Amino acid sequence: MDKNTTPQNDKRLDLESKLGRQLNMLLSASHALNVRTAACFDDSLQPAAFLLIRWLFTYGPTSATVLAESTAMDRSSVSRLVNQLKKLGYVVSESSPEDRRGVLLSLTELGRQKTINALKEKESAFYERISKWDDSKLASFVDLLKDFNKDE
Known part of the structure; x- marks a missing residue:
């Protein structure tokens, strides 16, 4: 048996x-x-476009640069996807109130409503998995995930 291998290490x-x-x-x-x-x-749309939608829904208006950095996508992909989202009426560009030269992207009301509807579908799949758990099991799961994610 390897000297570094112990039953505790194996476990x-x-x-x-x-x-x-x-x-x-x-x-x-x-x-x-x-x-x-x-x-x-x-x-x-490509699923990557919905990633941008989700980010805007969660965090609000932002620049294309921040959106690209936050989603780990290259700027050209973000630009192409944002243009599609604008043409479909889900996203708009507005001048930044702090810097008139800057442009902020935000969801339109149509984009917000469609996001809410899509997320309800997603939530129902997760809720189905935990629906039979009692509160203590769910609380333990939440606590373990928070600890794992280093979320205070």
């Missing part, structure tokens, strides 16, 4: 492997759900 490695599998399952399911949610929003 820890097994637990870490199981955690990795569960996280991968969660991320894969979340991605698939995001794609379905994007299709609920507008099935003519």
Whole structure:
């Protein structure tokens, strides 16, 4: 037996492997759900466009530069997607109140309503998974996720 291998190390490695599998399952399911949610929003758009919509819905008006940085997308992709969203009436550009040369992107009322409707679909899929959990199990899950995400 390897001198660095102990039953405790083996158990820890097994637990870490199981955690990795569960996280991968969660991320894969979340991605698939995001794609379905994007299709609920507008099935003519790429899912990446809905990522921009979600960001604007959550954080409010911003510049294309901040949107690109915040979503880890290149500026040319953001520009192309924003132009599509504008043509469809989901996003508008406005002058920044702080800097008249700056442009802020924001959702239109149509964009907000369609986002709310699409997110209701997404939420129902998650709520279905936790619907049979009692409050203590749900609270434990929330606490563990907060700890994992370093969310105070």
